[in-house]
Amino acid sequence: MVLSKADLLNELKLQSEEVQLSSGTVIVHEITGSEYIDAYNSELSKDEKGEFDGTRFVALLATRCLKDEDGNRMFSDDEADLLRNGSKSSYLKIVKAVKRLNEPGGDDSPN
Numbered sequence: 001m002v003l004s005k006a007d008l009l010n011e012l013k014l015q016s017e018e019v020q021l022s023s024g025t026v027i028v029h030e031i032t033g034s035e036y037i038d039a040y041n042s043e044l045s046k047d048e049k050g051e052f053d054g055t056r057f058v059a060l061l062a063t064r065c066l067k068d069e070d071g072n073r074m075f076s077d078d079e080a081d082l083l084r085n086g087s088k089s090s091y092l093k094i095v096k097a098v099k100r101l102n103e104p105g106g107d108d109s110p111n
Helices: 005-011 033-041 054-065 077-084 088-102
Strands: 016-021 024-029
Touching (some): 016 088, 024 054
């Protein structure tokens, strides 16, 4: 079936999901295509040699996807390491949701 413009715009609506952590839930939001590309090209997604680093990229995506109840970002880009260096089990739950919502292949992606 070929989508109409209205159907396509409906498909392009950003999604979100709640992630259950040990002491409560957080809301992970899908980001726009331009936000995704911006994160991919960001210096914060590169290692010390200036090469793309998938683990840094995913942490940066997480900072951009975690929002409070009012839709405001919980973390700035510069705080990505706070997430990466915290509880592994909580971080992985967040990362799986980030990947499901934002990456082709969802949480089957290699990063």
